[in-house]
Amino acid sequence: MTVETTAPIASPGTDPTLVTPVTSVGQTARPVWPAMMKGLKHRCPKCGKGALFSAYLKVVDSCDSCGQELHHHRADDAPPYFTIFVSGHIIIPLMIVVERIWEPALWIHMAVWLPVTLIMCMALLPPIKGALVGLQWAFRMHGFEYDEEPADASGARTGIS
Numbered sequence: 001m002t003v004e005t006t007a008p009i010a011s012p013g014t015d016p017t018l019v020t021p022v023t024s025v026g027q028t029a030r031p032v033w034p035a036m037m038k039g040l041k042h043r044c045p046k047c048g049k050g051a052l053f054s055a056y057l058k059v060v061d062s063c064d065s066c067g068q069e070l071h072h073h074r075a076d077d078a079p080p081y082f083t084i085f086v087s088g089h090i091i092i093p094l095m096i097v098v099e100r101i102w103e104p105a106l107w108i109h110m111a112v113w114l115p116v117t118l119i120m121c122m123a124l125l126p127p128i129k130g131a132l133v134g135l136q137w138a139f140r141m142h143g144f145e146y147d148e149e150p151a152d153a154s155g156a157r158t159g160i161s
């Protein structure tokens, strides 16, 4: 059975695992999952060392460690969307299970699930936003398309690394 892969083309005798993948426009490919995991941990998606947030959800303008500009991320309302998606898929089944087993009074449901939902959403928002910033960086979206090469004399970036 032949399996076709999208591995980068390597010259004969070259270990393909040592070749840096290149995008169709000649830029170095950025690994998506590692970038998202670094963002999930509130770290710069490029180096994984610098802090991603300067406040609860405020993304820093640039990384303190590697200088990667992060101000042009456009997470917008995707983090709340995914936060609601994830927390809803956790809270609602738990509510149904508790109702089926113990049938507590409505005020007990309210007293338990409202604060639990609030705390869960507040806890999930920053890592989800970080992961989405990492995703945008890896896919070169919204100004993340250029590597950190110096601008040429006219101030325009070449986009070639």
Ligand SMILES: [Zn+2]
Pocket (backbone or CB within 6 Å): 044, 045, 046, 047, 048, 049, 050, 063, 064, 065, 066, 067, 068
């Ligand atoms: Zn960095």
